[in-house]
Amino acid sequence: MARKDLLDIASLHREEIEFLLDQSTSFKKLFTHSVKKIPALEGKSVLMLFYEASTRTHSSFEVAAKRLSAEVTNFDVAHSSITKGESVRETIETLQAMRTDYIVVRHSHSGLPGMIARQTTASVINAGDGAHEHPTQALLDAFTIKEKFPDPRGKKVLIIGDILHSRVARSTSTLLQKLGVEVAYLGPGSLVPKYVPATIPRFTNYEAAMAWAPDVVYLLRVQLERQDVQFFPNVREYHRVYGITTARLAEIRDRGLYIMHPGPVNRGVELCDAVMDYERSLITNQVENGISIRMAVLDWLTPGGEFPRQESYAAPQRASSTVIMP
């Protein structure tokens, strides 16, 4: 069951997911009992390669790696203004020479961590690639939900917001569905595409979505910076139509629903301020659980293994998918 990389949720088997969630439980227990460090990754190096700024995910991985006694290095990409694929290729060669054991990568280009993984013996962990996947976020979300619903099968999670650009929506819903959780999407018509998987109900009206009777309401961060053309008129209107307003929070409290958000929250946009004090908000649980999940992932992956020597740039180019004979 050894895997070199964690690139996506789509290719994870159910047993692997269960294993990671169980491991995360053990790590979480261990560290609530005053243990500071375990030697699991002693002598190993973890390289943080973040082409997109992210305090939260970055520090969560860093804490996780250090608790496993790994040595953490930050690859300074902030100062090289070019973050195009071409320069990434050069970076990969540098990384390969550095003989790092794990690479945690975040990049705005979907599929880029997979490209790195094919060209290095290091274990590559996708910490978010474009609008593609964010597997550790999905795992920590599932873990957080399982803490409240030990058997989550048949539970319902409503994901609200910018589904189109959200890697969290993709990874988390894929993972929840693998665990038997029902998922639905709600958001502006321009941000919830009609071609989302058919297994996921698509709502553009808040009342209709609530009538679906969710157990968890999961708000996505509104990514104003990703919108090349406006997807909705303004944040005030967004909040009124799709946000958790004070009035909606009262209804959510009455129904006893949990609220989640991958952070950082745009207050007054996705959520009103009062949500911060809502007793069934799981937002801080998500942050906390991020560390144990990432420990479980680092501990689980196996660097090295088969890796073709890179003779030329042509070498890592895989053969294309087999052409089907008619």
Next chain:
Amino acid sequence: MLLLQNARIAAENSPELVESDVLIVEGIIQQIGTSLAIPEGARVIDARGRVLMPGMFDAHVHFRAPGFENKETITTGSEAAINGGITGVVMMPNTRPALDSATAIATVLDNARHRARIPVYTSGCVTKNREGKELAEIEGMHRLGVIMLTDDGDTTADPAVLLRAMQYATEFGMFFASHCEVPELAGPRALNEGVMSYRLGIKGSPACAEEIIIDRDIRLARAAGAHVHIQHVSSKLGMETIRWWKSRGDVKVTAEVAPHHLMFTDEHIGDYDTNYKMNPPLRTQADCDALLEGLKEGVFDLIATDHAPHTPFEKAQDFISAPNGITGLDTALVSLHHFFVEPGKFGWDLVVKRYSAEPRRLMGLPVPTIEVGQQAECVLFDTEAETTFTKEFMKSKSQNTPFINQTLKGRVDLVILGTEILLER
């Protein structure tokens, strides 16, 4: 002297192959018939079972020179054509500098004469440096033989500019080849908008981006009395738009379809395989089916590869960074056989008509046939053999094709142009 015995001869207007001997003397087809006597000194090739057809002609290729000789040159590009049974091509003008002046055209045509073993023609830009603003040196290019104008790679975005160009150039007997996409809708990613773009998490280009410009450019051509040729149609509604305009009959419109748009869908991209990244992008099975229907019906006048070489370095980047385009000359004829002729979806007559005769008619060139008195310009094709498209097999400088290391049914055995045997396998 060359005697091909028992070849099965393909022609654009004959659905059946006709078995015959063909005698070529000094580059001219001198005799066709059964059991021809072997003249003294003639070389005899037993062509039994193999198909003899006129050389193909590709009206849409990117040979990258000048400016991008690391991807392709006129020599390597034309050798790739010969390798695939193609004996004439039209280059696109998106080089660096772009082919937008008489000087640039003269240089490239001079290169073509010296560095290619087949006729290599070129189109010219509609606008200077393909920027869509100022008109290129249209009459100057025409004087050197250019008749096709295109800003291929991009749409001439401003309809007023294109309309003017059409009004101007039509007077010289030139025509326009349109790469169709609304830039604001299409974006830079070359991926169909839909289930696959959602799964891959990359902004997709909707088919309507293509449909709108197909319609726009035909309307502009109608207004200007111009001839517009629609390049590499990728969508069902794009095909239907052309069909509708053709049925009206009040505008001169021709169109082409690329082999990859007939064969592959966006699903083939799989795990971000950049060998399936091209613009316009691969769409859905429904689009493939409609394009095939359009080809059989004659909505598409011709097949053209949009041969677009890029270096392994460029294509080994991530999907978003990798450039658009795949090569096609080495593989086109064999892949058309493999996917369509062999399974009986269309016959050799269609291949000859759409990939040999019509593209030459578009360019105002004589059409080669396998008939007595004609210059020998033909290809001998083995339908039973296979071709494995290894890096070594390919003559293009680049190998960015979905067929890399794949084995397909069919093989180009012999390419003859006049007195020369350009290829013998």
